[in-house]
Amino acid sequence: MTVSIRQIHPVFVGEVTGIDCSKPLSSGDVAAIEAGMDHHAVLIFPDQPLTDQQQIDFTRHFGELEGYQTGGHIRKKEDSRLAPELADFSNLDKSGNIMSDQDRVWFFKLGDRLWHSDSSFRPIPAKYSLLSGRVLPSWGANTEFADMRAAYDALDDRTRREVEDLVCEHSLRFSREAIGFTDLTPEERTAFRPVRQRLVRTHPVTGRKSLFLSSHAGTILGWTIPEARMFLRDLTEFATQQRFVHAHAWRVNDLVIWDNRTTMHRARRFDRNEVRDVRRTTLGGDVATIEQAA
Numbered sequence: 001m002t003v004s005i006r007q008i009h010p011v012f013v014g015e016v017t018g019i020d021c022s023k024p025l026s027s028g029d030v031a032a033i034e035a036g037m038d039h040h041a042v043l044i045f046p047d048q049p050l051t052d053q054q055q056i057d058f059t060r061h062f063g064e065l066e067g068y069q070t071g072g073h074i075r076k077k078e079d080s081r082l083a084p085e086l087a088d089f090s091n092l093d094k095s096g097n098i099m100s101d102q103d104r105v106w107f108f109k110l111g112d113r114l115w116h117s118d119s120s121f122r123p124i125p126a127k128y129s130l131l132s133g134r135v136l137p138s139w140g141a142n143t144e145f146a147d148m149r150a151a152y153d154a155l156d157d158r159t160r161r162e163v164e165d166l167v168c169e170h171s172l173r174f175s176r177e178a179i180g181f182t183d184l185t186p187e188e189r190t191a192f193r194p195v196r197q198r199l200v201r202t203h204p205v206t207g208r209k210s211l212f213l214s215s216h217a218g219t220i221l222g223w224t225i226p227e228a229r230m231f232l233r234d235l236t237e238f239a240t241q242q243r244f245v246h247a248h249a250w251r252v253n254d255l256v257i258w259d260n261r262t263t264m265h266r267a268r269r270f271d272r273n274e275v276r277d278v279r280r281t282t283l284g285g286d287v288a289t290i291e292q293a294a
Helices: 027-040 052-062 104-113 148-153 157-163 172-178 186-191 225-239
Strands: 004-007 014-017 042-045 128-135 143-147 167-170 195-198 200-202 209-211 217-220 245-248 255-259 263-267 277-282
Touching (some): 004 027, 027 052, 148 225
Antiparallel strands (some): 004 014
């Protein structure tokens, strides 16, 4: 089979055929997918039934799994139902039952419905995220993606000059406080201490610039907090206009890969009384944006 990618949105997102993600990939397949990611930023692989190990093995074709020890969730390791290489984005508890709507883990997960970039709250943010749809609810649960390269290109000249050298602080505290989740332990607050990220970053392969926005961004160095948050909100509203956004309607066994360096995404509402079982593997990034020339 030959890898084929069909663009399905005017500015980004490709649908991939001609590959079996459960099998080892040839060097040519890996190169074709990486080139597709550089161009499209989001790739959709339909009809890919994967075991957890197959998803992990497929992910490792493109780099090293994210290995930070810093906190990225309030769920304790002993309460996880999945292997440590996978992030659980289901609405299920350790026993496989649907979470209570009073579970603080459920409250925390609701923050994923804000526009964000995975692991922007870590010193070196994530490269790719790979999400596998195992069990899906009958309504809702789309994932929306926004192309931050196209958004940057569309900025007026004055705003482009203004954002070029700005540095933001990112933290899970900022995104969770935005939805009213403030019930963090002292240990969690320490784990979620802010990190600095450039507001404009450059893709290491294509050289294209993009906005590095996220609901995790809560301050701009040298700005007052109210003015910084209003500016970041204005930028996010601009960058998530319909012309920059693709809504993915999940099908069972879809595998979706996105580049966190060039996109934002958000989960959408679904019937929480139905099971949504989606599992993510994440590739670590290779450089701190603060060390990268914009």
